[in-house]
Amino acid sequence: MPTRLSPPVAIAIALPLLLAVTVAAIAITARVRGIGEPPPPDTGPLAVAPVESPDASSPECTALLAALPEQLDGPDSPLSPRPIAQAESLPGVRAWAASPRPVVLRCGLPRPAELSPTSPLLEVNGVRWLQLDDGLPEPVQVSYIAVDRPVYVALTLPVDAGSAPLQHVSDVVRETLPATAVAVR
Incomplete structure (x- = not known):
């Protein structure tokens, strides 16, 4: 006959497993959605502050x-x-x-x-x-x-x-x- 685990022991074993599964699910979701990756560079017109450039048209x-x-x-x-x-x-x-x-x-x-x-x-x-x-x-x-x-x-x-x-x-x-x-x- 198999030995039954007491409720505190079963909880002590189940909680770390549940935590590991939850962390893995969050990581997979973030990876699929691209969370944490740098955004692509902006390619629209760039506003550049004017600075003194005496020879810019040289x-x-x-x-x-x-x-x-x-x-x-x-x-x-x-x-x-x-x-x-x-x-x-x-x-x-x-x-x-x-x-x-x-x-x-x-x-x-x-x-x-x-x-x-x-x-x-x-x-x-x-x-x-x-x-x-x-x-x-x-x-x-x-x-x-x-x-x-x-x-x-x-x-x-x-x-x-x-x-x-x-x-x-x-x-x-x-x-x-x-x-x-x-x-x-």
Whole structure:
């Protein structure tokens, strides 16, 4: 004759099993619904704040923007172009859809105030960049400013975008704009 479990022992065995089944059901439901996964990047027109860009309409910026690819290398897949809202009033700006924030390139900016004789520069594919983050304790985006070309070019991207966009843009900058001495004060 089989031994019967006392009610407290049966409850002690059944509760962890019930909890495990419930957690598994929640996880499966979340996975099917896509809960917890990052949203797809926004591909609609991007509102870009106007900034001082004295050389945005220069021949150098015009040539650079014309040489930029439609898509930009991304960490997992190519980044699609993103139209600029009111683009006619923002020369020298291009954007690509990325999550959680877009990748934005600006050409023709003034010399960055942060550039000094002791600024650490990052060289990527033959282009020297000044790296600036957003100043948060855990930055969410980073900007790289090409400082060794006839015009200043800034590329701003989410920190988790990896190095592929910067490498891709560095190749285009190197091929389009001649290298110059870094102008420090």
